[in-house]
Amino acid sequence: MILITGDIHGSIDIDKLDPEVNPELGELTKDDYVIIVGDFGLVWDNGENDLYWRNWLENMPYSVLFLDGNHENFDLLNELPEERWNGGRVHRLSDHILHLMRGQLFDIDGHTFFTFGGADSHDKDYRTEGQDWWPQELPNDEELAEARQTLTDCGFKVDYILTHCAPTSVQRELILVKNDDSYSRNRLTEFLEGVKERTRYKHWFCGHYHIDFTSTFDPKLDVMYNYFIELPVSKRAPNPDQQPIAPVSDESTPAETVSAAAAEDSAHETAPEPPADKNEASRTDVARPKTADED
Numbered sequence: 146m147i148l149i150t151g152d153i154h155g156s157i158d159i160d161k162l163d164p165e166v167n168p169e170l171g172e173l174t175k176d177d178y179v180i181i182v183g184d185f186g187l188v189w190d191n192g193e194n195d196l197y198w199r200n201w202l203e204n205m206p207y208s209v210l211f212l213d214g215n216h217e218n219f220d221l222l223n224e225l226p227e228e229r230w231n232g233g234r235v236h237r238l239s240d241h242i243l244h245l246m247r248g249q250l251f252d253i254d255g256h257t258f259f260t261f262g263g264a265d266s267h268d269k270d271y272r273t274e275g276q277d278w279w280p281q282e283l284p285n286d287e288e289l290a291e292a293r294q295t296l297t298d299c300g301f302k303v304d305y306i307l308t309h310c311a312p313t314s315v316q317r318e319l320i321l322v323k324n325d326d327s328y329s330r331n332r333l334t335e336f337l338e339g340v341k342e343r344t345r346y347k348h349w350f351c352g353h354y355h356i357d358f359t360s361t362f363d364p365k366l367d368v369m370y371n372y373f374i375e376l377p378v379s380k381r382a383p384n385p386d387q388q389p390i391a392p393v394s395d396e397s398t399p400a401e402t403v404s405a406a407a408a409e410d411s412a413h414e415t416a417p418e419p420p421a422d423k424n425e426a427s428r429t430d431v432a433r434p435k436t437a438d439e440d
């Protein structure tokens with residue numbers, strides 16, 4: 146099973162990943178994936194908090210895949226060991242936590258995914274470069290070129306597109322919906338607009354805007370925050386060359402009790418399950434709504 150969800154901002158919005166908050170997650174296995182579409186935020190300073198919550202995630206029942214957002218320490222993220230996994234380049238944090246790099250095409254459980262993280266921080270004027278803001282949040286020419294080549298190689302046809310920010314046209318819609326004009330059109334939203342125009346895809350998922358919203362401009366595009374969307378069972382045969390996420394036996398990973406900190410938050414009520422999405426993917430769960438201080 147593959148589930149998609151939105152930003153976690155380190156430990157700020159991580160409780161939605163706790164099976165005590167969303168019990169469905171407790172039924173997953175390490176062969177199932179939870180994909181976070183950016184603002185992972187747990188490669189921030191490699192300090193005690195980062196390591197605690199990465200270990201907590203590693204010990205969840207499922208595997209974690211994530212895109213980079215705009216709130217990542219790109220100096221540290223790009224130092225992580227890189228490897229190829231299921232057709233694309235990844236940074237490996239641990240046995241069951243991988244960063245899906247930009248401009249890649251992955252084949253996961255018989256679905257193809259084009260990935261491109263990053264976004265513009267609209268509050269960067271109040272941040273300090275190298276401390277809490279990194280210019281690598283927006284792509285360089287090389288990353289854009291690799292993405293174009295990846296899409297060319299697959300004939301501009303993929304199953305799913307995963308990004309952190311939205312194409313310009315959908316972002317414009319979000320500016321109206323949120324009544325917030327601080328989101329800027331930039332080289333990434335414009336690049337994604339081109340991807341949108343040219344690529345055939347079943348569904349597109351992005352994060353960044355801290356809202357759960359299906360675009361009316363493009364009903365195949367879901368903006369993710371606290372919802373989880375489950376992808377359908379593949380109609381295709383699984384890729385026989387698919388690699389397991391872990392390079393080593395699970396025996397090397399010590400079991401750990403779910404953190405007391407997460408358990409404290411379990412008192413939050415889980416909202417009733419919303420009606421199934423009319424699109425191919427379906428919303429399956431919702432964690433408590435939260436406000437966050439950044440996007």
Ligand SMILES: [Fe+2]
Nearest residue numbers: 152184439440
């Ligand atoms: Fe965010």
